[in-house]
Amino acid sequence: MTPSATRPRLKTRFKPTRLKLSSDQSTRPLARLSLHDQLVAKVREMIIDGELAAGAPLPERMLCETFGVSRTPLREAFKILAAEGLIALRPHRTPVVTPIDAGEIAEIFDVMVALDAAAGRAAAARATADEIARLDAMHDELVALHGAAERAAYFRLNQQIHLEITRLAGNSVLLNIWSTLHASVFRARAVANYDARRWDESLREHEAFMALLRARDAQGFALALSAHTRKTGDSVLQMLNQANSA
Structure with a gap:
């Protein structure tokens, strides 16, 4: 044969x-x-x-x-x-x-970790009470979608939350770069949510960095947000490698 x-x-x-x-x-x-x-x-x-x-x-x-x-x-x-x-x-x-290039995805996530740290620090310092309240409402909806196992809707709202945080940083250059890179890993990020354990873990990370944002802890929020992106990237690459091996 x-x-x-x-x-x-x-x-x-x-x-x-x-x-x-x-x-x-x-x-x-x-x-x-x-x-x-x-x-x-x-x-x-x-x-x-x-x-x-x-x-x-x-x-x-x-x-x-x-x-x-x-x-x-x-x-x-x-x-x-x-x-x-x-x-x-x-x-x-x-x-x-399009296929997903694991090597390219890894490099993009390396950059996005740094971008999220910068965006998180600026957003926590600049966001108004109303803007934080709006993010809180989005987060509450995210929790509800997780509880209902609405994976597709959860993923879309999750991306909207990350986009809103970056927008609140008030830096148009950072937003443009972030948006361009995010478009390149959009589908790959969805892969991480196929793992139920990672999905649960991701939600807990969202709850943790939202608590830091409410407390106006700019440094803590920036670190938690960038760590969340790093873990998401690691999970995506692990699942892509498993798929390639299979």
Whole structure:
């Protein structure tokens, strides 16, 4: 038996049944209100949840037929997903879900640890009481989503909280760099939440650094936030390496 005969085949074939929006219809057009946003959210969710594996093709015709949309809004959605690093647009070829480069992810997390330390220190010093209250409300919702095991919604809100903290630092250059790097590790960060133990641990870290923010402990908040990012990066890389080994 040749090596190629024993090698497991990647499940990259596109399956339009996964994209049905309702079990009672083979196809169902997306609501015309916020059509673009719905397309982006739906395909993003499928990639993050692993329904569309790395390397999976995204044929425009099948997607358009399944969603009941034209190619124009679909291609606009593809541009957003490509900017997030979730898909690769290839001239005159079918777009594909991008692979995750573990080496690149490790280097990006090294930088993001430093950025989060700087952002956390500035945010704790600059944030108003109302801004901290808003973050507290987001955190309370995060806890509720964890309790309900709403993994996808938890992940989205988790990213919004990190973005808001960075925004509160009041440094547009830092925010732009952070946002660019975050887009590159967006899908990889979701991988860490597939581990239930890490998910629980991550929430406890959120609760710890939020307590430091409420106390206006800028140094403590910065250290806790950057340590959280480091642990998330380590967890992501561990799971990626396990997947590669398998």
